[in-house]
Amino acid sequence: MFRLPCRVRRSEAGVEDAIEAPPLDLEAYLPRLTARGVILSLLVSNHPARPTPAQVVRAAGAFGIKESAARVALSRLVSGDELLRTAEGFRLSARLLERRQRVLHEVEQQTVPWNGDWEMVVITGTGRDPVDRASLRSRLSRLRLAELREGVWMRPANLLRPLDMRAEPVRVLTGSPMGNPGELLGALWDLPAWEADSVRLLELMERAESPVDRFTVATAIVRHLLADPVLPQELRPDPWSAGLVHAAWMAYQGEFVSIPEVDHRD
Structure with a gap:
């Protein structure tokens, strides 16, 4: 099972005590967000805000994105019809708005009791x-x-x-296929790998303290939930952390990274 590193010391009585872990280095566990990914994630999570170029550049800078890279990414997003430039600032294109709604809908999958079909x-x-x-x-x-x-x-x-x-x-x-449903599940999905990623993301979110780190982990959680097979209770392996991952995502909704100095009202 995945565990984040933690230094351990042994007392004179031979009891091991965990002491403060080193600062979290997310790049050791998650791919570094690209300039494009950071800007899109910021604009999507801050919708319907319309930040100016300077505000986007400053916000991206918190993620280690250089100003030149942020401005190039903004230019490409506009030329690719993913962002629209207005007098007030940038806003999501109709295509990105549709994608945003689709992703939110797909993360919130609704289920019905399973009858075996x-x-x-x-x-x-x-x-x-x-x-x-x-x-x-x-x-x-x-x-x-x-x-x-x-x-x-x-x-x-x-x-x-x-x-x-x-x-x-x-x-x-x-x-209703004949045979062992567990074998069929194993042929369709790598469930142990999905569960291992779930545990890793939950522990990263628990360790993440800064708004930027938590935003980065939350972005990875969304990608992970979009690959959730959403199994019925009868077919879930034990342990299965999908509910905990979804709860972590829902709990994060009130603390997304806002772009400073931007009016978030519609």
Whole structure:
């Protein structure tokens, strides 16, 4: 199980006492956020604020992003129609707003009692170009299905969400597979790896103290939750920390890193 380093000293009686751990170095555990990633995360979490370039640059500087890198990232985000420049400052484009709402919705997956059925999506179309194939795979992943073999995607039928694939070259089936469901789960997801990442992120959030460190861990938690298989209670391994990770994300909502000097009112 993942554990953050902690120095230990042994008393004269031979009892080991944990003493204060060294300062948290997040880069030893999480990928460093890029200038683009920092700015997008700040703008998304501060929506509907419209910060000026100088305010964004100062906020990004808290993450170790140099001014030149921040300004280049801003320019590219505007030219890529991800941010819009207004008289008041920057705001999210319609595409980014839609993505923000989609991510929030996907993190908050709603479930129904599981009756033992599984969803199966079989890709029947052939000869599609790589862009279309990648788009379909991405959509199936966002629907929390996993690929059993090429062209066959499955998951337990416990999610309260539409599975409308009429515009896609697929066939949607529902049924109860024979055999051990645990073996099927293992073929669809690497559950031990997901649980290990959950424990790591929970411990990092517990250790993180500065607003920047907590923001960085929270960003990683969102990415992690978007890969949560959202299993029914009957199929969850023990231990399974998905609920704790989600609770940590919800608890963080009131403390996101705000961009200084910006009016956050709509």
